[in-house]
Amino acid sequence: MIVLLAVGAVPLAAQDSAATLLRMEARLDSLTRAAAVRRSAAARTRINDTVVVGGLRVATSAPYRLLVQAAADKAWRSLLTRFGPTVVEPAVIPVVPFGATGIPVRTPSAVAELAQMFERISAVAIWQQRDPPLTAWLRGNVPGDPVTSRDLGSVAEQLAGRPARPNIACLQGDAPKCAAALGIGIGVDTLGEWYPPSTWPKLAFLIGGGLSRADLVSRQSCMNRGDLAACRSVLTPVRLLPPVGIEGRRYLVQLALEAGGDSAFHRLTQDTSLPIESRLAAAAGVPVRTLLVQWVAAVQRAMPRGPTDPLWESLVSMVWSIAILTLALRGSRWW
Structure with a gap:
């Protein structure tokens, strides 16, 4: 009896293995289909479209087009009012990427916020091209949002x-x-x-990176020994x-x-x-x-x-x- 049971167990094990293989194949098919759906969704939201309003260009994706179009129209009108056509139209504004993933809810607040972002990016480019000395005086900044x-x-x-x-x-x-x-x-x-000179060593302590080896030596001499000549060497107006x-x-x-x-x-x-x-x-x-x-x-x-x-x-x-x-x-x- 024991021998017969052992012999009969072989086909049962084979049947279990076959069922397991079938389940694994079904699981793999399911994962493959899910991956295909994800790739399709990613393709739909990939940046593959461009909205152009005047000199403002926004690289976006199809689900964002209506939102971006409304925001770009609003931003361009604001730029024309702020700077005037003779300044804005010849300006070289870099392409603004927006909308690589997700689908936004199109609301008036979303349009306004996005328009402000487009206008801010464009204004920075206009100021930098139009007035490098002023942006240098502002240490790389430009006049933008109102100071609070x-x-x-x-x-x-x-x-x-x-x-x-x-x-x-x-x-x-x-x-x-x-x-x-x-x-x-x-x-x-x-x-x-x-x-006053008494503060120069502390000022030297405050300056950070971007120093050459000679600058580092001068900085140490200024901080540790109060060497005023070394302080002057390292404490340039930019630093x-x-x-x-x-x-x-x-x-x-x-x-x-x-x-x-x-x-x-x-x-x-x-x-x-x-x-x-x-x-x-x-x-x-x-x-x-x-x-x-x-x-x-x-x-x-x-x-x-x-x-x-x-x-x-x-x-x-x-x-x-x-x-x-x-x-x-x-x-x-x-x-």
């Missing part, structure tokens, strides 16, 4: 926290000192006009921490463009060989000192302080803070 009250609050904190020569007087309303803090009208000795961050400069340009109206951009970029202050005054149609007075007034209004502290008390507190900071400079870090 929060941004100006940060500018006030920088004026209070960075021990640069012009900062405290600027914070108290001295327009010429604000010009110096913003890098306007600075002579050949940028380092000396911005910072030097400015008394006020780029948002402060962007806000001054914003004020000039707002004051000058529709033709402000053309006046600003008409002669890029002129000094920045002359061009800002031409764009605004008012002396640059007027812009600086408006600038510092806005910074003072945005200054972080307690809900009941008057402005003059905040200023006095900040002056004392700077005095203490200067005395303790060797052990401090700046923003």
